[in-house]
Amino acid sequence: MIIQVPASSANLGPGFDSIGIAVSLYLKLEVLGPSDNWQVDHQLGKLPHDETNMIVTTALSVAPDLPPQHLQVVSEIPVAHGLGSSSSAIVAGIELANQLKDLNLSKEEKVEIASQIEGHPDNVAPAILGGLVVGTHINGHFSAVEAPLFPYAFAAYIPPYNLKTADARAALPYQLEYSQAVHASAVANTFVASLFAKNYDVAFKLMEADRFHEPYRKELVPELDQIRELGKKHGALATYLSGAGPTVMTVIDNDDYGLFEQAVHAAGLKGKVVRLHPDVEGVKLI
């Protein structure tokens, strides 16, 4: 059995902790068979190879009596880079328990479980459902709504350094002044409305108008402003900080991707540019 989970790009600017999109990088988890102890084979640096691996801890949180397995993980999703690697591990763990214990979890149940673990649905919900998803929690329970996908590609600028989500969240203010919060919320509301209305002139303008997190994180990711300015000169539709960064995501028409990529490289930036497309299926068996 092989479980495939897509990467995810969260926030899309003002949709902080609420909006995310599944994109075409994948974690593949193969179950090699029962084992005396949990064994996770992977080429993902210092991540654990035993029962402390996040995939295993998540699976055991769903099904504590799950017997140890020998697993193999192959993932294209860079760790601690703002493309939902932690969420891919959580979703893979939930699906592992779901399959091995025949739990028959619904998509809604998977979103609830994963969001409770992650604390916010903007990575895990698109990783489970695929596509573009808007979600939140009310009275301790999560809801996720799928939005129409925009017909464009992504140019993901992936820097050579990583930025743990926890560190990027530590850079955020404890609170916002009331009028600032009202404006930030209005930007997000209008952004969501424009996505559903497919009014992309408004959507892409607001995608660059976040007031919740980007103003406080841009000093951690100086490439954000640089790439946003390059995008304005080279056909980009909008640029935002992917998740907690450091990946910087640019929405661009497929026909304009090549010139934009050249411009980024010509600017002397040290990261790599990867063309990504929305994933519409979410977690699945392959």
Ligand SMILES: Nc1ncnc2c1ncn2[C@@H]1O[C@H](COP(=O)(O)OP(=O)(O)O)[C@@H](O)[C@H]1O
């Ligand atoms: N493929 C994986 N398998 C197991 N654990 C993973 C995997 N990818 C990420 N993680 C866990 O998630 C952590 C990174 O999470 P985070 O800082 O939120 O980065 P990201 O922005 O990539 O989600 C890693 O330190 C590790 O604990």
Ligand SMILES: N[C@@H](CCOP(=O)(O)O)C(=O)O
């Ligand atoms: N809303 C979160 C999203 C984190 O995404 P990740 O891909 O960096 O894990 C945040 O902005 O902190």
